[in-house]
Amino acid sequence: MPLDPICKKIIPENSEYISDYGGKTYYFCSPECKQKFDVLEKSVIRLKRNLSEKEKISFGKLKKDIIKPGICTLCGACASSCEYITIENGAPKLVGPCKACGVCYYQCPRTITTEEGLIGSFRYAYAAKSAIPEMKGQDGGVVTSLLLYALDEGLIDCAVVTTRSKEEPWKPIPKVAKTREEILESGGSIYSHSMTLEALMSAIKQGMHSIAFVGTSCNIDAVTKMQKSSYGLLHLFMRAKILKLGLFCMDTFTYEGIKAVLESYGIALENVEAMKIRKGKFEITLKDGKEHVLELSDFDEYRSSSCQFCTDLASENADISFGGVGSPEGWTTVLARSAIGHEIFNEAVDNGYIEARNLTDEELEKVLNLAKMKKVQMYALHMRQKV
Ligand SMILES: Cc1cc2nc3c(=O)[nH]c(=O)nc-3n(C[C@H](O)[C@H](O)[C@H](O)COP(=O)(O)OP(=O)(O)OC[C@H]3O[C@@H](n4cnc5c(N)ncnc54)[C@H](O)[C@@H]3O)c2cc1C
Ligand code: SF4
Ligand code: SF4
Ligand code: SF4
Numbered sequence: 001m002p003l004d005p006i007c008k009k010i011i012p013e014n015s016e017y018i019s020d021y022g023g024k025t026y027y028f029c030s031p032e033c034k035q036k037f038d039v040l041e042k043s044v045i046r047l048k049r050n051l052s053e054k055e056k057i058s059f060g061k062l063k064k065d066i067i068k069p070g071i072c073t074l075c076g077a078c079a080s081s082c083e084y085i086t087i088e089n090g091a092p093k094l095v096g097p098c099k100a101c102g103v104c105y106y107q108c109p110r111t112i113t114t115e116e117g118l119i120g121s122f123r124y125a126y127a128a129k130s131a132i133p134e135m136k137g138q139d140g141g142v143v144t145s146l147l148l149y150a151l152d153e154g155l156i157d158c159a160v161v162t163t164r165s166k167e168e169p170w171k172p173i174p175k176v177a178k179t180r181e182e183i184l185e186s187g188g189s190i191y192s193h194s195m196t197l198e199a200l201m202s203a204i205k206q207g208m209h210s211i212a213f214v215g216t217s218c219n220i221d222a223v224t225k226m227q228k229s230s231y232g233l234l235h236l237f238m239r240a241k242i243l244k245l246g247l248f249c250m251d252t253f254t255y256e257g258i259k260a261v262l263e264s265y266g267i268a269l270e271n272v273e274a275m276k277i278r279k280g281k282f283e284i285t286l287k288d289g290k291e292h293v294l295e296l297s298d299f300d301e302y303r304s305s306s307c308q309f310c311t312d313l314a315s316e317n318a319d320i321s322f323g324g325v326g327s328p329e330g331w332t333t334v335l336a337r338s339a340i341g342h343e344i345f346n347e348a349v350d351n352g353y354i355e356a357r358n359l360t361d362e363e364l365e366k367v368l369n370l371a372k373m374k375k376v377q378m379y380a381l382h383m384r385q386k387v
Helices: 031-052 059-067 077-081 103-107 115-119 142-152 180-185 196-205 217-228 255-264 296-302 305-309 339-350 361-375 381-386
Strands: 017-021 024-028 085-088 091-094 124-130 158-164 172-177 210-216 241-247 272-278 281-286 291-295 320-323 332-336 354-358
Touching: 017 031, 024 031, 059 091, 059 103, 077 085, 077 103, 115 361, 124 142, 124 339, 124 361, 142 158, 142 180, 142 210, 142 241, 142 320, 142 332, 142 339, 142 354, 158 180, 158 196, 172 180, 172 196, 196 210, 196 217, 210 217, 217 241, 241 339, 255 296, 281 296, 291 296, 320 339, 332 339, 339 354
Parallel strands: 158 210, 210 241, 241 320
Antiparallel strands: 017 024, 085 091, 124 332, 124 354, 158 172, 272 281, 281 291, 320 332
């Protein structure tokens, strides 16, 4: 016995209300149900069919991602696309058997449903590591190796990097690096804001024409704004070509805050060899080889306020982006975005500076998951510990 697709009643096959659609006959209990189907539901059915071939997304996911965190705008798009959703007491509510077709999720203006929406557009994604034996980097040492290749080949005059202050260990000092030694010294991540734009302008004023610029997503945005906005300062420096190497970034903390938390555990910054944030932990490696694993939540009060409003994990406006998430330990995840970025990266691989393989779907999924968390900052911070 057929089912009326609108009211879901079982009806006899000899019903006089029928519609043929997509090679299939649909039966209805009444002219009203048939009319509803003819006007709107055909397209919803088509959509449901297409989506159900992809993945199962239920109302529960809409509830978890959008309604519960309080970022629903009450636009009603979900309710208008499914008869099982109503708006009650100021929130969408499920009032029937959800078929996990995903249609409501795909209509909601607050969900992000494309890869590009999460991490920006890119040509290829790689897992990579330095092929230079002495290289010490934060993850795979790929940023530093790429800079070395570009300098050795004469593709860049200098690189804008961030180094550690000699006077105040782990205080970020932006720098115009013009030699191999200066570039090698800049490897590793410092988890505080670095005023990289000051160094970029200094490089331009020194007459540098071809500049590799390394920075977090917000640093890359600053360069992009100065290049693209009508009153952008970089319009005035026609000769400066800037290759934008973006770092994935979840957050930064004040230098004083990092210092205070470490001191509360009896760790002096001058004894710290490396810092790494991973899976909700702040890992500290000391110069004598000892390791400390601190809770990221210990640093919460020192998180830069700007980072709480930042939604770009993957430096979407860069020529190439680099991060730790996704790839195995000791490797860097690389998203080659622009043609020039892709070309330079591949040249560095071909010339033996970097080893690379394609990122697997599972690895890319980890990047997408972290990016989703950042896009919807309203998620509880503790969720980060699961990625
Ligand atoms: C503040 C910060 C937060 C980050 N958060 C994440 C994250 O949440 N998830 C993730 O997957 N990856 C994150 N990264 C990126 C990651 O730590 C590595 O930088 C990236 O994977 C490249 O590793 P690598 O070994 O190839 O780079 P390396 O060869 O070690 O080169 C690192 C480059 O980063 C530059 N740099 C260091 N500190 C800063 C700074 N404060 N501002 C600007 N440039 C800097 C150095 O100049 C150097 O050129 C973060 C990086 C930073 C700086
Ligand atoms: S559109 Fe309706 S049936 Fe489909 S997932 Fe949403 S609530 Fe469930
Ligand atoms: S579509 Fe999204 S934003 Fe609009 S009412 Fe439904 S859950 Fe809220
Ligand atoms: S989280 Fe955003 S604002 Fe904060 S340092 Fe990273 S890119 Fe900049």
